Amino acid sequence: MVSQQDFRRAMAALPAAVNVITTDGGAGRHGMTATAVCSVTDEPASLLVCINKNARMHDLLRDNGRFCVNVLAAGQDGVSGAFSTRDLSIDERLAQAGAVIALDDGQPALAGAQVALGCRIAQVIAVGTHSIFIGEVEQVLIGQGVGALAYYERAYHHLGGAAPLSGARA
Amino acid sequence: MVSQQDFRRAMAALPAAVNVITTDGGAGRHGMTATAVCSVTDEPASLLVCINKNARMHDLLRDNGRFCVNVLAAGQDGVSGAFSTRDLSIDERLAQAGAVIALDDGQPALAGAQVALGCRIAQVIAVGTHSIFIGEVEQVLIGQGVGALAYYERAYHHLGGAAPLSGARA
Numbered sequence: 001m002v003s004q005q006d007f008r009r010a011m012a013a014l015p016a017a018v019n020v021i022t023t024d025g026g027a028g029r030h031g032m033t034a035t036a037v038c039s040v041t042d043e044p045a046s047l048l049v050c051i052n053k054n055a056r057m058h059d060l061l062r063d064n065g066r067f068c069v070n071v072l073a074a075g076q077d078g079v080s081g082a083f084s085t086r087d088l089s090i091d092e093r094l095a096q097a098g099a100v101i102a103l104d105d106g107q108p109a110l111a112g113a114q115v116a117l118g119c120r121i122a123q124v125i126a127v128g129t130h131s132i133f134i135g136e137v138e139q140v141l142i143g144q145g146v147g148a149l150a151y152y153e154r155a156y157h158h159l160g161g162a163a164p165l166s167g168a169r170a
Numbered sequence: 171m172v173s174q175q176d177f178r179r180a181m182a183a184l185p186a187a188v189n190v191i192t193t194d195g196g197a198g199r200h201g202m203t204a205t206a207v208c209s210v211t212d213e214p215a216s217l218l219v220c221i222n223k224n225a226r227m228h229d230l231l232r233d234n235g236r237f238c239v240n241v242l243a244a245g246q247d248g249v250s251g252a253f254s255t256r257d258l259s260i261d262e263r264l265a266q267a268g269a270v271i272a273l274d275d276g277q278p279a280l281a282g283a284q285v286a287l288g289c290r291i292a293q294v295i296a297v298g299t300h301s302i303f304i305g306e307v308e309q310v311l312i313g314q315g316v317g318a319l320a321y322y323e324r325a326y327h328h329l330g331g332a333a334p335l336s337g338a339r340a
Contacts, residue, residue, distance in 0.1 A: 047181070148183065
């Protein structure tokens, strides 16, 4: 088995989208930055998010049963930072993100993101220290953000930005 | 539920690492390009790969019980293309990739990648049309590739490239 250090260094070589996962409901409102997100199936539209069982987000997400994946845009480095700063409350985090739009199911979408995907949790799979949440996508909101924020070799990178997504604007 | 088209357009907004997944063993040798890869746990080092049940790779991976994730480097657009061209055999695909190194467990690692992660399948989770393969990482090989190949808005992008990973070279 490889060391944690070697594994982390290797995984830093994978460029990843920077996302803010938000949730709201009976268990409470919260949001955190996450890169471990990927699509699973097209029909039904579903994606997965991996979250550490020790993260405050974990139980809130599970108990609310719903979440929103906000795919950050180029230049939202500060938003990513706010949602990964331990000492900031959810209100302080959201204040850094600008306008927030409630999706049809009440989940908080960041208007400045590229796109926001409202999800209902369909399955939770425990894998050691983490849970994989499978979300069925019930709503897609095109945000105002242009270009992508990527994380690679422990630094932010900006991609594209010339052609914003077409569709209904947030 | 959102349409397949809206979902695909939204997921195109997530920049992703471009990886070639390879496998070898009793069931046969094969390789394919995949972007649906992310880390799961640090201890033990594990990652996941999502694969369509209809892909030729699916049963080979499951039956071999082992695979290698080759994280492509900037400039390996052609390798990505070869491993996603339906009509090419595995030998033809590998011929486009340059040198191949056998990992300790016999899995084929691409020397030109940034990094290759040799994995043993620890868990297979069926989710609709796809399976999520959880791999425990048993070996990390630093490749000769520099910078990252990312896929975003249905186009390749090159990231970094100034500072190669340090460590034992392939």
